[in-house]
Amino acid sequence: MILIGQYDSPFVRRVGVALTLYEIAFEQRPWSTFGDRDRIRPYNPLMRVPTLVLADGDVLIESHAILDYLDRLVGPERAMYPVEEPARHRAIKLASLASGLADKAVSLFYELRLHGEKSDLWMERCRAQIGGVLDALEADRAARETPYWFGERIGHGDIVVAAALRFLAEAHRGLIDMAGYPALKAHAERLEALPAFRTIYQPFDAPA
Numbered sequence: 001m002i003l004i005g006q007y008d009s010p011f012v013r014r015v016g017v018a019l020t021l022y023e024i025a026f027e028q029r030p031w032s033t034f035g036d037r038d039r040i041r042p043y044n045p046l047m048r049v050p051t052l053v054l055a056d057g058d059v060l061i062e063s064h065a066i067l068d069y070l071d072r073l074v075g076p077e078r079a080m081y082p083v084e085e086p087a088r089h090r091a092i093k094l095a096s097l098a099s100g101l102a103d104k105a106v107s108l109f110y111e112l113r114l115h116g117e118k119s120d121l122w123m124e125r126c127r128a129q130i131g132g133v134l135d136a137l138e139a140d141r142a143a144r145e146t147p148y149w150f151g152e153r154i155g156h157g158d159i160v161v162a163a164a165l166r167f168l169a170e171a172h173r174g175l176i177d178m179a180g181y182p183a184l185k186a187h188a189e190r191l192e193a194l195p196a197f198r199t200i201y202q203p204f205d206a207p208a
Contacts, residue, residue, distance in 0.1 A: 001026040004040060005033075005049025007202035008170070010102040010163035011063040012050040016200040017159050018067055022074050026052075034207040063099065067156055080156045087150065094140075094149060094157035101133040102164035109171045113206060127175075130168070134181055137161065142183035147190070154191075162191035170204035 003019065003026050005012030019026050031039050037047045043059050044051040052060045052069075060066045071079035081095075082088045108126040111118055141149065148158045165188045168176060178185040191197055 001055060002029055002053040003027070004029045004031055004043060004051040004053065006030045006205070007200055008167070008204045009049055010105075010160065010167040011099070013163045013166075013200055013202075014099075014156070014160045015050045015052065015063050015066050015070075017163070017196050018070055018080065018156065020196040020200055021080070021154065022070060022078065024070065024073070030202075032207065063160075064095070080154065080159075082150075082155075091150060091155055091157050094137075094155075095160050097133050097137060098157060098160040098164045101130055101137075102160070102167055104129045104133075105164065105168045105171055109206075130176070134176065134184065138181045138184050141187055149187075154194075158187070158191060162188045162197065166192065166201075167204065171206070 001019070001024065003012065003016055005015075005028075007013045007016055007028075007030070016026075016028065029039075031049070033040065033047055033049055040047045040049070040051065043053055044061050046061065048061065050061075050063055050066060052066045054060065060069055067081070071081050076083045081091050104126045108123060108130070111123055111126070144150075146152060148154050149161070150157070161184070165178075165184060169178070178188075
């Protein structure tokens, strides 16, 4: 398998961490959606990452779809999304909130750095969405005493929460004081200490 994208993207990183935890061999091609668009286009006409090229040449796009495929590949006993309801939709909701947080952090960065005329309304909306998700995630995590969000095993939601928080901290330094979110801070620190997270990491590199 070939994983296209850089690990400073929380979406690429969540896939890279999952592949590593599943012990699935892969090659990373750290192509940027800005500087390497022509390289990405033959695999993904959207020119977005993550893009996963399978051994038979088929291509998967979008992190959630890629992780769904990987879960089916490793089987229900190892899958990091639960198979049974209601555990499954609760885990997907967590991951969706965290990936939405990451998406808003990316959108805010683009507005701040890449747009000549900035929209105060759009930036405030992004900040409000980020704050709302952080509040919801903090309350949920603080009510749980298990090592991971839903028990003793790591899940895709755990991974994307940590990846999103790392991106937010590095792309928007000073925007959020994580001291106000102690449960999330502890959660992220626990995951960032894992070997897979230390391996699958790249400091945020702002596009020119």
